[in-house]
Amino acid sequence: MSTSEQKTIYLKDYTVPEFLISKTELHFDLSADKTLVNSRLNIYRNPDCKKTNPDLVLMGEELTLIDLKVDGERLHPEHYTLDDKTLTIHNPSARFVLEISNHINPSTNTALSGLYKSNTMLCTQCEAEGFRRITWFLDRPDVMSIFSVTMVADKDEYPVLLSNGNRTGSPNIALADNKHAARWHDPFPKPSYLFALVAGDLACLKDSFTTCSGREVALEVYVEEHDLDKTSHAMQSLKNAMRWDEQAFGREYDLDIYMIVAVSHFNMGAMENKGLNIFNTKYVLASEKTATDADFENVEAVIGHEYFHNWSGNRVTCRDWFQLSLKEGFTVFRDQQFTAHQTSEAVKRIKDVNMLRTHQFAEDAGPLSHPIRPSSFVEINNFYTLTIYEKGAEVVRMLHTLLGETGFRKGCDLYFERYDGQAVTTEDFVTALEDANNANFEQFKQWYSQAGTPTVTVTTSYNQNEKTYTVSFEQHNNSPSTQADKEPLVIPIRLGLLDDNGKELNLHGEQTSTVLELTKAEQSFTFTDINTEPTPSILRGFSAPIKLQQTLSIEQKIHLFQHDKDAFNRWEAGQNCLSYFIFKTIDAIQNHHKVPPLPDELVGTFRAILQQPLADLAYQSLLLSLPSKAYLAEQMSTIDIDALYQAHRIVKQTLASSLQDLWLAHYHANHHVGAGTDSQSIAQRSFKNLCLDYLMALETDEVRSMCIQQFETARNMTDQIAALAELSHLDTSINVSYFDAFYQQWKNEDLVIDKWFALQACSETTDALHSVKKLTQHPDFDMKTPNRVRSVIGAFATANPLHFNAIDGSGYEFVADNILLLDSINPQVAARLANSLSHWKKFDSTRQQLIKAQLSRIQAHTPLSKDVSEIVSRSLTA
Template identity: 45%
Template sequence: MLQMPDDRENGQMPAVVVNRADYVAPAYWIDTVDLCFDLDPAKTRVLNKMKLRRNPDVPTQPLKLDGEELNLARVLVNGQGTSFRMEGNRLVLDNLPDDFELEIFTTTCPAKNTKLMGLYVSNDSFFTQCEAEGFRRITYFLDRPDVMASYSVTLRADKALYPVLLSNGNLVEQGMLENGPNGPRHFAKWVDPHKKPSYLFALVAGQLVSREQRITSRAGKEHTLQVYVRPGDLDKTEHAMNSLMHSVAWDEARFGLPLDLERFMIVATSDFNMGAMENKGLNIFNTKYVLANQATATDTDYSNIESVVGHEYFHNWTGNRITCRDWFQLSLKEGLTVFRDQEFSQDLCGEASARAVKRIEDVRVLRTAQFPEDAGPMAHPVRPDSYIEISNFYTVTIYEKGAEVVRMMQTLVGREGFARGMTLYFERHDGKAVTCDDFAQAIADANPGSDLARLLPQFKRWYSQAGTPRVHAQGVHDAAARTYTLTLAQSCAPTAGQAVKEPFVIPVGLGLLGADGADLPLQLAHETAAAGTSRTVVLTQASETLTFVNVDAEPVPSILRGFTAPVVLEFDYTDAQLLHLLAHDSDPFNRWEAGQRLAVRRAIKSIAAVAYPVDAAPLDEAYVQAMRSVLHHPRLDAAFKELVLTLPSETYLAEQLDVVDPQRIHAVREAMRQQLAVALAGDWQQVYEANQGTGAYTPDPTSSGRRALAGMALSQLCLAAMTTGDTVWPGKTLQRFKDAGNMTDRFNALSALVSSGHPLAAQALAKFHAMFKDEALVIDKWFGLQAGAPDRSGNVLPAVRQLMKHPDFSLRNPNRARSVISTYCQANPAAFHRTDAAGYVFWSDRVMELDAINPQVAARLARALDRWSKLAEPYRSAAREAIARVAAKTDLSKDTLEVVTRALAD
């Protein structure tokens, strides 16, 4: 349990720890909510009429309503004035009847809301963000997810300034009002036919235009889909609309879950703390995940839009129709819905190779972001036991690891069994606020003969135990007995508050490769015949042994195929075995993994070398030749080749070491990159020529993969040119930048010049800005590319400081702040971890500056130093000093305070 200081020298109040064990149901239920908004940026008036009833299962107590930064004007109970009192931010009413009507009138100032939580103004339009606890910044309320009510909402506003008025549900009435000081006023009334918690409330008002599409469901019902954006952006909404249509169709086909509203709306805003929000029927999105055309968006942008649109739509059932009992159950909706959006994207890929690429990309995120979180000061179970600020627990553990837990359930019961479990889940819990246990129980009960049903109590340790399990594997071949014995053992390192871990349920996909590269038939000693060439075994004990029979020669084991569990696999592969897997494994994930292991092994060897700076040739000929073979392999697709040729990130390499010298890691990885660039120069030329596109642009997986591989080749050719003095390929790259017919090719060329440090980069950057100065999302890329550039002479930090003085930079816009500050501090380790500690000073200044404006953005930036205790000196002491400096700031938000306090306790 995290212990917060009781008395801080700087006068800051101690933070309150919320514990899962302390959950009690609310003392009152709210049945209906009737909201009326008179929208004005300086003074919005909110009239809140509610019908409440006492919860008979809870002892009689006062009604305590949450509120923040509200001006309270009136409180009525059953139409009469009543006494009330304030306890901090809470409005407290005593001596209430069992059933009553409550009317609360408040005002708020959306124009001054820089936190972007609650009701706020962005580009002269109104937006809301209420998850997790933003509704209390709109009106006094029981702002908790287990209070589900029916909402009707009336919006009133100046018609010329705010012609579009949107809220949750169905539009039931609209019309004109009497003129106001600025001219005609109008109203719109929305009614949501489904009960929802307050965090799913939304409203939007502004000058917006929409793309509209009528669709018919499998049941024959018609629905209207709308994507709203600012005027001028309508040409960038086609892909988002197509993604939404695909999402609706997929959810109905895969899980039998239809769209349950007359209309479904997406609205894009440039000022948004998150990626998007699943408010019932009115999803509010960061423009980053809506706007795309080939001139302004990369293939990655297209893919991300498809995924995020799918994710938020799938929440309509997994999160909205069934929601969380309390915020500790956050992964109930987020982990499950990430799994669903991953499955959606894989299903749309169609081809097995494209599906494999998507799986590898998802695992790469898990390993580079979630595994370090599991090993750091913010480690927490998928279902946390406590928090200070819930916003800090919108983490990769809740989302990505939570998705892996759901994926393991599907592995244990099968795809059809999982679909049965989902059906039972909705039969039992539709319209309710429930727990992770309720979900797991439904999947198990729908599959009574499955491993999940048999092992459910143990399986649920994935929800309660933090940390990344390690699976240690050893294999022994007995030539005389013709057997191969594989021993699997599991362990998990201690985390805060959890010194001892009980064994997990770990599904392990595996196969055995023969000398010719073919998969061997798998027959265990107790079986009468072989059962296929690939299978999943379930590890439940601290150690278990499997004996395969009829194995004539020592095989190469392919373990954890498809990454069947979020664990670290430890097996003492020889280089020859890894090269064999890379060349032959039928499982694409393990084929890729073999290449990663070979690269990591060489990187760590060079990092540990005595010589410094690093040896210029850390890669041996066998590895280089293996990469050449991958590049020219006739049956591997381009996207897979690009993944194999991409070296492990500096962050991932750092996690493999006990003591981290960021500069040394960077030097080694750059030397490896440089060596591959020069040694394969001729191959890169062939690859580029074979994969540069000439036809019409499409963002499909095959075309995207070819562009990705061509972009990598271009980057490598520019890097080689910096060593050889060649001027041809940098010149060709600049021309490619100028002539590109889509943003992917243009940005790949620009990135090639910047990442290689070529002098032509400055010319290209200037031209890029001139071309796209009015495209905010493209300029975010421009900022981010410079903040993330390799730091060859300590010049990135001065460049970042200059970027913050650029007329286009704004600290108040989360996208722009992240593009510069977060990119530098969290995605450019060598530039950030400077020996003079200047990067840490910059970080602490920015965290404190942002904390005063937007605590959520500040808290996320604060996590850049989560792993400070692994750093070598002098970084370690300097990093701790910077964290302590932030922690000592008076009036630090609880968002940031929790992060830095946990970091200091590590």
């Protein structure tokens, strides 16, 4: 598809639907090769539509029409028009019943959108526009209908039949020819993107939950039989999320049953379909043997996220897809708060910000930059981005900061009450918060329409005579976005001041931290009764998604690293110190100068933290971690990937050798941790494996033997994977035997083999690309399975920058080859992979030309999906 053939959809062109559907009755005769779908739609003209006698235009793709009736009468062909995208009924009456019969083929649906086959089960994915691949419909989020579903299938092949809502009658209604049926009814109106269906031979873990009003809700987690022993954590996570949402947001579950189904083939992480959440197996299955500590946390977070959508996305949904962050940004904020409550608030905040600044900031600075409420798109699947989700959550967090806990809760209560059962906009959400608190967020709303990451420059001055300290801010946005001049944003800046002894100064009464509200391009704030010049701690808790530029001496950074009481800013100060010396090392390498030493004060701070372990070992692990290479690369005006890797290694080796005895002592002290998933065991493993990572930088036989022993004797997946990850970078044939052993141990566990693939794809060994190409020929690699594609090709493109950005262009060519191969199988996955080629302007001229050549090769390919075409076109024209 050429750029000229792409149809761009604009927010400004939104119009209300001409027709609405009050009731949708669906009947499925299920088969993997030929499913019959009968729909009965009660349709009426939308009273808010001002068009006179409009035609009814229904969306549909990959459908075979069998029959079409209006009010019981077969429709003559002259009264409708059918093409490959739409079914148009000409001159319909104001209110009528439309009956449609059509066939679909789930087994050939490799796009995994609509109804498709995953292993032996049938399942659906309808967000964003998958329902039109099931039957013709008004497939848009502002058309909400009451759904009733009847499913008929072979009772041996598909003994479990699930859909949205509550079961009506018996779960299994016996029919002739070894078939059975099940009926479901969802009493809450929903858009078609929330429809779900699952049919298969599945095992079920059952439990229940009693809501705050005393209602008992049945809980069911469905998986393939061999995975049933990995579901208890998912069930407990669901119950944790239900209880937390009642307490934190006053949201009670509304149906009689809540179901989760784990699916092997899934384009995303999970889907919040009303009452029937369909999940990627990666975010359901977890046992101490097969899942890492990170997996356990991710399962709970994603289960919480999809459950929280029941209100922030389902009961109140988005009017159109430009409003996607209305449900996703808000719900990410909710799931972040939930995980912080369940684990460590400091650790969770650092992890979230680290990911945001590493990846979303890069998205904001590149050709795919867009506001959290985009103004246009070609393919909506391309806008399920970090900007929509993660930056969207940060914008909600700023509203929470400005209103405070109580005010924010009041606003959310009003939002849910006012818009229950409706499809609304981001403007409606912010207005509800305003109205509940008598606030004015008119200027704040610009966060939704302006692309890019604001930069805030800070200068300070101290008047010794008047004992005043002034902090001045200047905000600007140099995003490459094509938007016109950007207006100043409302930016909350949380700030504290430290004296020379590290003591926090009182700013307002007993308060040692305050929130400054920036509203102008330039703004100053003056603090009085400041007896000595302090060290400022600015943007505490990362109170706004901005780039902060301030001139602090290395001594001040170390001072904050040693003393800051704000957990985020203390970690941030350490990262700033380490980044400073890594960049100085890069400069020395590039100019062939002597590498500068790390200052004794910085090494001494590390030593002090190691000598006096913190109560929160997970936080201590983050304090002592080096900035990631990806985060450092995002800060470079021109990425020198080879110098970056070399400098990162030098700084790590310096800290490893300077503190070798302490790293070793802590490794042994925390090594014999059981396989438990309690927070203390998780923290000890995190700290222990950080020590191992530093020690492996020493490249000694003793440490290597220690790492091998950990791999061979590990009693949990976290320790085994951590050891194998270290061994994966050894440029020696010895690591092959450990990968072979790991494969033989876990070859029947798909999610573990995904890790096995990914570790090899991320290897820094010299023949890494050759190994990755061999992995794509492995019997267990399947281009039709998104998790497998992400674990090999995706991991190489996004998590192995050293070899992906090889100077000969071989990494780019390999990824481009697979984008073209994937595009005909699964355009959504191919488009996400194409994102890896979008940041070409960050590299030197040689690599720029190599990347652009591959983008041009992809663009010239025919046919090309609009998913990939949009990404490539925007990347090249930016």
